Amino acid sequence: MSGKRSLVRSGTTVDQMVRAIADRIVTGYLRPGERLDEGSLAARFDVSRTPVREALGQLSAMGLVERRPNRGAIVAVITQEHLASMFESMAELEAICARFSAERMTGAERRSLELEHQASARLVQLGAEEDYEYFNTEFHSRLYRGAHNTHIHDLTVATRSRLAPFRRAQFMLPGRLAKSWQEHDVIVTAIMRGDAAAAGKAARDHVSIVSEASAVFATVDPMESRLSRSARR
Amino acid sequence: MSGKRSLVRSGTTVDQMVRAIADRIVTGYLRPGERLDEGSLAARFDVSRTPVREALGQLSAMGLVERRPNRGAIVAVITQEHLASMFESMAELEAICARFSAERMTGAERRSLELEHQASARLVQLGAEEDYEYFNTEFHSRLYRGAHNTHIHDLTVATRSRLAPFRRAQFMLPGRLAKSWQEHDVIVTAIMRGDAAAAGKAARDHVSIVSEASAVFATVDPMESRLSRSARR
DNA sequence: CCAAAGGCAAGTGCATGCACTTTTTGCCTG
DNA sequence: CAGGCAAAAAGTGCATGCACTTGCCTTTGG
Numbered sequence: 418m419s420g421k422r423s424l425v426r427s428g429t430t431v432d433q434m435v436r437a438i439a440d441r442i443v444t445g446y447l448r449p450g451e452r453l454d455e456g457s458l459a460a461r462f463d464v465s466r467t468p469v470r471e472a473l474g475q476l477s478a479m480g481l482v483e484r485r486p487n488r489g490a491i492v493a494v495i496t497q498e499h500l501a502s503m504f505e506s507m508a509e510l511e512a513i514c515a516r517f518s519a520e521r522m523t524g525a526e527r528r529s530l531e532l533e534h535q536a537s538a539r540l541v542q543l544g545a546e547e548d549y550e551y552f553n554t555e556f557h558s559r560l561y562r563g564a565h566n567t568h569i570h571d572l573t574v575a576t577r578s579r580l581a582p583f584r585r586a587q588f589m590l591p592g593r594l595a596k597s598w599q600e601h602d603v604i605v606t607a608i609m610r611g612d613a614a615a616a617g618k619a620a621r622d623h624v625s626i627v628s629e630a631s632a633v634f635a636t637v638d639p640m641e642s643r644l645s646r647s648a649r650r
Numbered sequence: 651m652s653g654k655r656s657l658v659r660s661g662t663t664v665d666q667m668v669r670a671i672a673d674r675i676v677t678g679y680l681r682p683g684e685r686l687d688e689g690s691l692a693a694r695f696d697v698s699r700t701p702v703r704e705a706l707g708q709l710s711a712m713g714l715v716e717r718r719p720n721r722g723a724i725v726a727v728i729t730q731e732h733l734a735s736m737f738e739s740m741a742e743l744e745a746i747c748a749r750f751s752a753e754r755m756t757g758a759e760r761r762s763l764e765l766e767h768q769a770s771a772r773l774v775q776l777g778a779e780e781d782y783e784y785f786n787t788e789f790h791s792r793l794y795r796g797a798h799n800t801h802i803h804d805l806t807v808a809t810r811s812r813l814a815p816f817r818r819a820q821f822m823l824p825g826r827l828a829k830s831w832q833e834h835d836v837i838v839t840a841i842m843r844g845d846a847a848a849a850g851k852a853a854r855d856h857v858s859i860v861s862e863a864s865a866v867f868a869t870v871d872p873m874e875s876r877l878s879r880s881a882r883r
Numbered sequence: 884c885c886a887a888a889g890g891c892a893a894g895t896g897c898a899t900g901c902a903c904t905t906t907t908t909g910c911c912t913g
Numbered sequence: 914c915a916g917g918c919a920a921a922a923a924g925t926g927c928a929t930g931c932a933c934t935t936g937c938c939t940t941t942g943g
Binding site: 454489 | 893894895896
């Protein structure tokens with residue numbers, strides 16, 4: 418096996434382990450319920466068990482991992498109910514960000530939001546799913562930052578990453594790309610005219626739609642086949 | 651020194667350490683910026699450094715502790731800006747909980763909310779600050795649970811606990827007790843009649859007022875003198 | 884043939900040790 | 914006497930070792 422520690426550069430060993438494992442969970446390479454054996458992970462990353470244990474502890478504090486005392490750790494199993502609650506929370510959090518963004522974004526932030534958004538229209542026409550996905554992430558990040566509230570930002574980013582495995586396939590639904598862009602458009606328009614209430618509502622609706630689109634996949638294992646992106650690392 | 655590990659019963663050593671340290675931070679016994687020396691903590695609780703390290707890692711993941719690689723851990727220092735962002739987030743989160751509660755609380759939940767709320771009126775008349783504080787916590791917890799959304803619940807509880815050191819002294823402001831009760835009353839009334847929007851707004855306003863009341867203390871160190879509650883443990 | 888008991892292997896939880904980094908201290912120099 | 918330097922002290926980061934727990938598998942008695 419490759420993937421030695423040198424590949425997961427920077428920071429302390431523990432941080433590297435946290436990132437490495439979190440990444441594998443968030444990308445769906447490690448599946449819910451999957452056993453996380455300290456020894457194997459240590460061997461896999463060529464470190465001792467100590468940093469692995471610490472990493473698992475932190476991941477458990479973040480909710481990505483479930484730890485049963487004396488019985489090892491597994492990738493957190495998310496119930497349908499909990500998943501629904503996270504999607505719903507996500508909608509509310511995004512609504513807050515959009516609302517605040519409408520009120521607080523600087524001129525520069527507004528301009529680049531609009532600019533990037535308009536630029537992404539091309540991606541829709543081309544049907545460039547991968548690229549649009551990247552833009553989409555950036556778009557939402559702009560909203561989170563635009564809220565000018567670090568705590569909301571952190572909560573939102575954390576929640577979003579926990580939902581990542583379940584959102585993955587959304588753009589594979591036919592026509593989802595164009596719909597997504599239109600929904601973004603409503604949000605951007607509301608923000609540009611400083612209409613907080615409208616921005617909030619549009620953002621909430623947008624996420625709700627995504628969550629419904631994702632619900633199809635949520636009933637199944639979040640990763641049917643492992644994505645190349647994960648395998649590459 | 652007493653406070654040996656036997657006092658912090660149950661769970662693994664690491665869990666005990668997490669609780670013990672978190673408690674000391676949240677209650678303000680450990681102050682922001684205060685050094686958290688692994689060796690001293692280990693000695694203090696009569697365990698080895700390993701569980702202490704793990705605990706510090708988890709607390710750092712929770713944001714209660716700040717870790718500088720190779721330079722030890724300190725109790726997280728919260729900037730004015732970050733504190734403000736947390737209070738604002740808190741207001742929004744409570745608004746969501748209240749909104750959802752208005753829509754979703756069961757009959758039993760509504761009844762006991764109302765009941766407890768009415769009962770607490772006595773505490774206001776008596777000026778029983780300690781008791782009211784306890785009731786107040788319970789009241790808010792009811793809202794969080796009443797939202798029937800575990801993720802929002804978790805986010806809200808986590809945020810609230812991080813704000814705990816800064817909320818402590820709020821009821822010492824003259825007349826705050828009665829005001830608090832009246833604000834609760836608006837929330838309860840809105841929830842009872844299922845008016846989600848009104849409940850949300852009332853909850854948001856309530857927290858905003860608390861945050862302003864707390865702002866007075868926030869500029870200063872969160873604990874001037876150590877509370878008996880902490881010392882007792 | 885099944886159930887309970889016992890033992891074994893795997894794996895977790897914590898303590899300890901050592902290498903390395905940062906901070907402090909004490910001394911020297913200008 | 915301040916500034917700078919080097920060595921020591923303090924403290925962190927990780928590896929290793931061992932005791933203990935858990936789950937499984939075998940064994941044995943009914």
